[in-house]
Amino acid sequence: MGGVGAIPVRIDQALTSGLTGNGRPVLAELAALAERLAVTGASGAIDLQALPLSPADLEWLRETLGRGEVSTTIEAAGPSSIEETGFAGVWWITHRNASGQIVAELIEVATVPEIVAATRDEVGASAARLAAIVGESVPSGKETRA
Amino acid sequence: MGGVGAIPVRIDQALTSGLTGNGRPVLAELAALAERLAVTGASGAIDLQALPLSPADLEWLRETLGRGEVSTTIEAAGPSSIEETGFAGVWWITHRNASGQIVAELIEVATVPEIVAATRDEVGASAARLAAIVGESVPSGKETRA
Numbered sequence: 001m002g003g004v005g006a007i008p009v010r011i012d013q014a015l016t017s018g019l020t021g022n023g024r025p026v027l028a029e030l031a032a033l034a035e036r037l038a039v040t041g042a043s044g045a046i047d048l049q050a051l052p053l054s055p056a057d058l059e060w061l062r063e064t065l066g067r068g069e070v071s072t073t074i075e076a077a078g079p080s081s082i083e084e085t086g087f088a089g090v091w092w093i094t095h096r097n098a099s100g101q102i103v104a105e106l107i108e109v110a111t112v113p114e115i116v117a118a119t120r121d122e123v124g125a126s127a128a129r130l131a132a133i134v135g136e137s138v139p140s141g142k143e144t145r146a
Numbered sequence: 147m148g149g150v151g152a153i154p155v156r157i158d159q160a161l162t163s164g165l166t167g168n169g170r171p172v173l174a175e176l177a178a179l180a181e182r183l184a185v186t187g188a189s190g191a192i193d194l195q196a197l198p199l200s201p202a203d204l205e206w207l208r209e210t211l212g213r214g215e216v217s218t219t220i221e222a223a224g225p226s227s228i229e230e231t232g233f234a235g236v237w238w239i240t241h242r243n244a245s246g247q248i249v250a251e252l253i254e255v256a257t258v259p260e261i262v263a264a265t266r267d268e269v270g271a272s273a274a275r276l277a278a279i280v281g282e283s284v285p286s287g288k289e290t291r292a
Binding site: 024027028030031034035037038039041064069070071072073074075076084087088089090109110111112116117118119120121122123124125126127129130131133134 | 176177178180183185219257258262263264266268269270273
């Protein structure tokens with residue numbers, strides 16, 4: 001585009017790369033949340049859409065956090081992905097709508113991402129349904145369907 | 147193959163379909179484990195490889211349990227898959243070696259599969275590493291790598 005020669009170098013570089021410097025406080029907050037989780041067991045999250053982060057900032061954060069071994073997808077109304085970062089307990093979560101557009105993006109700091117866990121109430125309902133099927137099913141010879 | 151006409155019908159059908167009837171006790175055990183989890187919070191698991199289940203029994207179990215919304219993969223030495231069944235808190239877990247062969251297959255009844263969770267100790271290590279990176283990183287202008 002030209003014409004940016006008079007702008008101080010630091011801002012010139014920020015314009016070029018798209019980095020605003022707002023990624024670093026996110027890392028600091030993640031460090032604090034991880035420390036709190038390790039000490040107290042309390043989880044937390046950072047809503048990335050509520051922060052003034054450029055696409056380049058987000059890319060820098062993802063690269064800095066790296067990738068872990070665990071990757072989860074949830075197929076609800078729209079798909080969600082929950083990816084472990086290179087830091088255990090730090091999860092990058094992206095929720096999309098049915099059209100594939102990102103509707104929420106956050107980093108959760110928890111031993112397990114909240115959305116993955118079943119609740120005890122849900123498990124109780126599972127127990128009742130399983131018991132009902134056990135009472136009905138006869139899995140010998142021709143299969144019967146519950 | 148022929149020659150099975152003299153064998154009682156029930157066994158004949160079992161030979162034909164491959165179903166042994168051993169799937170049903172697994173369902174009953176899952177119902178009991180889910181009930182215990184809902185009431186006490188204690189999780190449990192069934193090692194499918196330790197039971198006399200035929201491929202048809204396993205197929206019947208999978209179809210009966212159905213599929214849930216949550217699917218997790220873990221890329222360690224070999225890939226593992228952790229699939230929520232249609233019953234919240236009941237997870238079908240398959241571990242494979244680097245060649246793709248199944249080395250363990252189990253059904254875990256837990257709010258969260260144990261293998262997915264980060265430990266508090268691991269999170270503490272993450273906190274320390276994050277704090278170290280925050281002290282080093284300068285995410286403005288040209289990117290620096292930790």
